[in-house]
Amino acid sequence: MRDVAIIGSGVTKFGELWEKSLADLVAEAGISAIMDAGIDGTDIDAMYIGGMSAGRFVGQEHLGALAAEVSGLSELHIPSTRVEAACASGGLALHSGYLAVASGMYDTVIVGGAEKMTDVAGKEATNILASAADREWEAFFGATFPGLYALLARYHMHKYGTTPEQLAAVAVKNHHNGSMNPKAQYRREITIEDVLNSTMVADPLHLLDCSPITDGAASAVITSVEKAKEYTDEIIKIKASAQASDSISLAGRSRFDALPATIEAAKRAYKQAGIEPSDIDFAEVHDCFTIAEIMAIEDLGFFKKGEGGKAAEEGLTALDGEIPINTSGGLKSKGHPVGATGIAQIHELLLQLRGKADKRQIEKAEIGLAHNVGGSGGTAVIHILEAI
């Protein structure tokens, strides 16, 4: 296996983009990543694109061929593959591309993710998202996606004393960070009271504990570290690329205070990178719901189990905190176009590692981690990047 680097990335604006189609978004993100990397289409050997459910959101499958065509690569006939792991589809596209480059099969690969979610009504979008859970044994009986995370939130609160205010602190912090991100869907600050007074979706989760429904796409270009030197002096190495699975249903597991897939993927990632959680300077974690960020910062080893809520409340995860989490605004404020999220996290890591995150730039950004989850933890994908 050889070392792999990321040499460019790009994201579209995230939001309700009624004027743009899925194809428009894929093209825009792909072209911006290619431009950022300074490569030409003939340099690209393969493409991997993550998408959760284009088939149900816009009635379009066969995303691989579509992405190749709109990115101007169809005449080159490169292999183009769509990968799917619900909300972890983007992270899994990068993992797939990473394996292809690390193995030596391909030199330079473009990876991406996209979701066009607002062409259907909100209720239909929620129903489509429920397909990330177990349709037969969870959704059939009335469980919704926010409902599954609400079950985990209630359990965490009962076991560790996590409070609604601590959950809200995650949303407040992420909106603060997102207010400085021009690509974010929601660029306004919110307060703890705003969260606690927002509509209850699935008790104890309020509307402002939940990430929104979003259109958007993201893309990145990866190549071997050797070859990366031909394109740039600023090498961002993929120190680790790890994936883990778990039962798709919550009922198929035996612990509910954590996502075991995150714990396992993290173990593999730290081992591959040869580092400890304390070596990570900052991270983008999968905050599809506020409780998800609290569990993530525990499962990733940044804080002891049960102390994630306190960490959020005390500002330890703020931009100037011990370990800044979701400097981009996270899924909560930046938006969560499910297939694109895993790659958009990587884009934020690149901005921070290159010192180009503008107002939200953190002081020490040498090693960053991205954590992408599918469903209620049936899939977890973790990447660790380092500027070398």
Add this chain to the structure above:
Amino acid sequence: MGIARYWREIPQRYNLIGTKCGSCGRVYFPPKAICPVCRRKSIGKMEEYKLKGTGTVETYTIIYTPPPHFEGEEPYAIALIKMDEGCYLMGEIVDCDFEDIHIGMKVEACFRRIEEDGTRGAIQYGYKFKKAE
């Protein structure tokens, strides 16, 4: 949910039929073809097993924003139940004030209507849970 898709799971949804691993004795619901703990050793040894239907609330939520097939039912309670046999089931808690629902509450399965396919379509039934007597 389509008729055939509903029909083929009637034994589980009506009678809580799961499986028991003939190697380690663990009970699973819904039925599994293979035990995730014993794996190879369990092949051909997974036996049908009817759950007693009693268990304890492990965690719960009250849903205010329902999926399309539960529209008009909100708010309603969904819980993860630890069955006495050791496996977990997800289901609605009925016949109970929300204030009375708590982690550790003893419940028993009951047979109820889950959804209707319009006014003339099939009515789909399954298990829900109520406070144990």
